[in-house]
Amino acid sequence: MSTLPIILLPDPVLREVSIPVERVDDELRRFADAMLETMYDAPGIGLAAIQVGQPRRILVIDLSKEDEPNAPQVFINPEIVKCSDDVSQYEEGCLSIPDYYADVERPASITATYLDLDGTQREMTADGLLATCLQHEIDHLNGVLFIDHISRLKREMVVKKFRKLAKERAPTRMVG
Numbered sequence: 001m002s003t004l005p006i007i008l009l010p011d012p013v014l015r016e017v018s019i020p021v022e023r024v025d026d027e028l029r030r031f032a033d034a035m036l037e038t039m040y041d042a043p044g045i046g047l048a049a050i051q052v053g054q055p056r057r058i059l060v061i062d063l064s065k066e067d068e069p070n071a072p073q074v075f076i077n078p079e080i081v082k083c084s085d086d087v088s089q090y091e092e093g094c095l096s097i098p099d100y101y102a103d104v105e106r107p108a109s110i111t112a113t114y115l116d117l118d119g120t121q122r123e124m125t126a127d128g129l130l131a132t133c134l135q136h137e138i139d140h141l142n143g144v145l146f147i148d149h150i151s152r153l154k155r156e157m158v159v160k161k162f163r164k165l166a167k168e169r170a171p172t173r174m175v176g
């Protein structure tokens, strides 16, 4: 098995709107496995397909603690069908924006429909960290990042910092 490279801010790929999955087949199951491995390796608690460059509506989540067995969850074509009015605030991070964290307020509880790895339609109501993580990942499928939910000043500072980091990483031969 192998991990996939994670795309970083400010790569415009992260702004793409992902396309619904039409067929849940072995190729998709293999890809979901590679996403899980990439997430565990990072490590992170969630990953959307677009973060590894594939604009497909697939996300993976594992909220198990370090001393617990893995509990991978795969959501295909997830859709939020209900949001609570009450909100909760979590300090969020993103594998595409490494080492930056900020508080984000979101609906405390959501109900989502999705397909599982067998292609079966399912519905789940989530609260706590799972609700936050699902919303963070579904945002990715729509080209939205958690920094879009913070103040413009903070967002512009983060984007500027990551633009600079990307330039430093770029394979440009500098003169002098």
Ligand code: GNR
Residues within 6 Å of the ligand: 043, 044, 045, 046, 047, 048, 051, 090, 091, 092, 093, 094, 095, 096, 132, 133, 136, 137, 140
């Ligand atoms: O690893 C992650 N941690 C996290 C913490 C709080 C809220 C959301 C997340 S998701 C993030 C992994 C990631 O970037 N998923 O897209």
Ligand code: NI
Residues within 6 Å of the ligand: 093, 094, 095, 096, 136, 140
């Ligand atoms: Ni993220």
